[in-house]
Amino acid sequence: MRGRPDLFISYKDETAILKNSSNKFVALVISTSLLVLGYVADDYWILLLSASIFLTIATWGLNILSGMAGQISLAHGFFVAVGTYTAAVVGGFSTEFPNKIIGYELDMIIWLPLAGIVAAGVGLIIAPLAVRLKGLNLALVSIGIVYIGSYILSNLKTVTGGAGLGRKTAGYTLLGINFKDGLEIGSLFFTKNQVLYYIGLLVALLLGIGVKNILRSKIGRAYAAIRDRDIAAEAIGINLARFKASAFALSSFYAGIAGALMFSTIGAVDVERFGLLFSVTFIAIVVIGGVGTVMGPIFGSIFFGLMPGIIKFVIDHSEFIRDSIPLNAAQIERIIFGLFIVGFLMFEPRGLWGIWFRLRNYFKAWPFSY
DSSP states (O other), X not given: OTTOTTOOSSHHXXXXXXXXXXXXXXXXXHHHHHHHHHHHSOHHHHHHHHHHHHHHHHHHHHIIIIIISOOOOSOHHHHHHHHHHHHHHHHSOOBOSSSOBOOOOOOHHHHHHHHHHHHHHHHHHHTHHHHHOOTHHHHHHHHHHHHHHHXXXXXXXXXXXXXXXXXXXXXXXXXXXXXXXXXXXXXXXXXXXXXXXHHHHHHHHHHHHHHHHHHTSHHHHHHHHHHHOHHHHHHTTOOHHHHHHHHHHHHHHHHHHHHHHHTTTTSEEOGGGSSHHHHHHHHHHHHHHOTTOSHHHHHHHHHHHHHHHHHHHHHHTOHHHHHHOOOOHXXXXXXXXXXXXXXXXXXXXXXXXXXXXXXXXXXXXXXXXX
16 A cells, blocks of 8 residues: 555565565665676775675575574584585686696586585485484584584595695686686676676575575474474474475575685685684674574674775774784784674674664654654
């Protein structure tokens, strides 16, 4: 009904992704801004924005498993690693020195979805643990998976190159077009990092719609029931084994896709990168952004991804901070990130999404208090 944007007369309208004209306008403005920003921003900020996008994809995966289905996992970084090395093998180059490393140099249209599929398959293999375990026990087992995975990857030298040496990531060929040295479309020229940024935006859009649809579907409602009370969920006919396994598979799929893209901007990857701290980072991003929401991982990933650039900008433009704080940018970043984790857990459990939610409702109700 006109003039009543929050009054719905059908379930279809109420569950729509963009419910009214205001939502559509905001989505259009944000989309246009992101497209323009990818062309006008310098290479450093493009790298940070790309990192935020890839982190968002990976964190959506963890949010499906932990935020929606309530399964605690500290092994998310391992599934990111599976996606990274699947893409590197399928789309990367083979070498003979210093170690023999396999690579098949296939197109991105093949290695990108395959990275998610292989990671999902590994997730399905591990999924039976989730049926028998939950809470702290599942968290401890997932830590074991990280260490076992790190050991296996370190010794698969034909795949990973070995610890301390690493290997090149997947190649930069999409639909037969190599964009390693950039891509020219008409009078416009895009660098490699800009192309990866736009590819990341497209993939994030598709996977974000997927998360939203899962959240409002029968599967999402089953996940919520399992998260809130798994015994009651089983009593009303929800198959715990099937839905927990599907949560692990979906989470691993998102992690694999993110892993395939995440290290492409760097061009190389080392197995030592995928330790326990790497997995904990995703949990911290979920906590800061907001657990169990679609927007939470976006907020948390933008915060984590852009924080190095913001800190660097402040230090470069503030002589007082450079002279008075005996810490480098990386150390300041870790301290701020840790303080935000503690602060949100203590004072705002819903994270940045909770702050945004309250601000949105305040301005929607203004000048009334409710």
